[in-house]
Amino acid sequence: MSDLDSPVEPRRRDAARTRQLLLDAARRRFIRDGYAATTVRDIADDAGVNVSLINRYFASKEGLFEACLGAAVTDLGNDTDGLSRDEIIARVVARISGRDPLDNAYVMLMRSSGDERIDEMRRAILISHARKLAAAGTPGPHALLRAQIVIAAAFGIATMRSALQPEPITSADPAVLHALLTDLIDAVLPR
Amino acid sequence: MSDLDSPVEPRRRDAARTRQLLLDAARRRFIRDGYAATTVRDIADDAGVNVSLINRYFASKEGLFEACLGAAVTDLGNDTDGLSRDEIIARVVARISGRDPLDNAYVMLMRSSGDERIDEMRRAILISHARKLAAAGTPGPHALLRAQIVIAAAFGIATMRSALQPEPITSADPAVLHALLTDLIDAVLPR
Amino acid sequence: MSDLDSPVEPRRRDAARTRQLLLDAARRRFIRDGYAATTVRDIADDAGVNVSLINRYFASKEGLFEACLGAAVTDLGNDTDGLSRDEIIARVVARISGRDPLDNAYVMLMRSSGDERIDEMRRAILISHARKLAAAGTPGPHALLRAQIVIAAAFGIATMRSALQPEPITSADPAVLHALLTDLIDAVLPR
């Protein structure tokens, strides 16, 4: 509770911090409302900074979107190394049932800015992630398709929790959610 | 009033037909691109009619959206009556793997116009549909949650097929897709 | 003085007329103030029409500029055919000393929108016009250079009359101006 040289509040004119504030605010808006429904002013207001700093730091709204996408890709890349099937599944489940539904790589990955070049990137990232997931299960004729179904389901569940936010799924007990989702994935990804 | 003349230029100035053309075009756009990213001009052009007819027939873009939602609700209402669990599951699966991904009640239901009143309607419709689905399975403590997970997964898979459209899931063999989805739902909805 | 079914004022919702009003207003602004210093709102207000009609009819401010340039080129093209040297000179002189200094092809031709593609066009048009002028005089080693000097001088005089507008040159007696300008051109273009 001490405020001794508190690093909070005091620092202003901190470019890196401003950038991060914008990035965080943007991600939440893009995930909840989508690209087109989000205005740069919304984002700047949420971040508590001046609108034109978006252009200063990210060149354009589209640039900010791409930066958010980059962060999502980084998150998705966390299960790269040789993890076991169960470990990978655990990560996917964790992503779906995470405490902050507005920070979800799967939902971010499915949001489109309408730019075809970025859409192509998104498609490539998705395929790459699906391949990794497929490699975790037993190889089979439809391994990639199965992995995509898991990702799509994960995205759908995460979206429902972040966009429409109906109950009980939005505030469900993490343990229960975890168990159900593990069952779901187990059923689709061959052991 | 005979039908002899011009089967070539068959119906012009046909209010009902114009309305339906707009409705169909709008649904496809809303499902693929979302509400905010869709312009009324896009819709009118797709339908091949004049833009201002949207306001004439639906009062506003929002009104058109609501009409599309109504159609989705009608579709969702088809599994109302006392169907068996397997029949209901079969319908859900059919909705996900349907041949026209741009005509999907689950995706439409998850699209938002940003209007809170309509969002509340959407939430209500979702809950109502989830209840129906829950009632099909064995009653249990988390029946509604399980049903929502199924719907959310269905929405996610359908969205991936209609929005990002990656392969192989987009052009997957219907039979294979059907089998995998049935497994998925079976795992979540208690028999 | 009769106002019987006056074609003035009454017609509204006349696309062609609106387009022309914008074109005229834009030309005057571009010539007097230049491209960058002119706002689309200035133009629309001068024309007495809504700003967004500029985008409707000319796609963009740049498109409107290009259209103005096109009109200038048309004017410049009027001395195409086999006119005599004196006739061509008379036309150049008329352009400089014309009653409306804000409708001058030479000044318009020298205004830049900053777009390199259009700048290239302008350069080509200028060269082409200079060649025509050069062809009117006696052929010589510096015929094209001489023609360009004449055009540049014409542009300079017209600009001074339309932009800075100092006296006495701005309100000079047309006959006097005519005589002086003819002397000037005569001195540069070899007979």
Place this chain on the structure above:
Amino acid sequence: MSDLDSPVEPRRRDAARTRQLLLDAARRRFIRDGYAATTVRDIADDAGVNVSLINRYFASKEGLFEACLGAAVTDLGNDTDGLSRDEIIARVVARISGRDPLDNAYVMLMRSSGDERIDEMRRAILISHARKLAAAGTPGPHALLRAQIVIAAAFGIATMRSALQPEPITSADPAVLHALLTDLIDAVLPR
């Protein structure tokens, strides 16, 4: 205070030098692109200094413009004293055909910042310079008008060489240019 150290990184934090760098960069930009099309950032970058120094040294973009104008006036003032007609004409010709087209008092004088107060100054300077030129020739009824025509022509030729930059006029042989321009002025200013 010795100059022994660092001839490499010679002057930093030298106010006078920074001022001059900005002045030079600004003049070139204003002459080539005009006031409105030039951004203070362009100027600062060209000068290799920080943008906000423009406000520090010249109070505003407008102040910088005025300073550039002052420099042009100084140049123009060089033919003040009792020079002969031919000497004055030689100076005008030199100004037009000078090696650096982006350093031209006539062009600078014709550029507007849009500020009416400064425009009035420019008009006054022009008149004053025209009077001096008029005084060099034989007095006559249209002496001032003749002088303005010469200045306007000079401006036009200089502008063409600095803005649109078409060939052959831009890279013309100075001697040839000199001869042609002398002929031009001779024809307008009565001997």
Place this chain on the structure above:
DNA sequence: TATGAATGAGAATTCATTCAT
């Protein structure tokens, strides 16, 4: 019923300028 011209609000972006370091 349909068309397309016109409108006005709102969006992203640019840019001169100010402020803190």
Place this chain on the structure above:
DNA sequence: GATGAATGAATTCTCATTCAT
């Protein structure tokens, strides 16, 4: 003296909607 972060006003353009024909 210099830097670069931040601000706010202005600008172009888009888009849903209304109006006249």
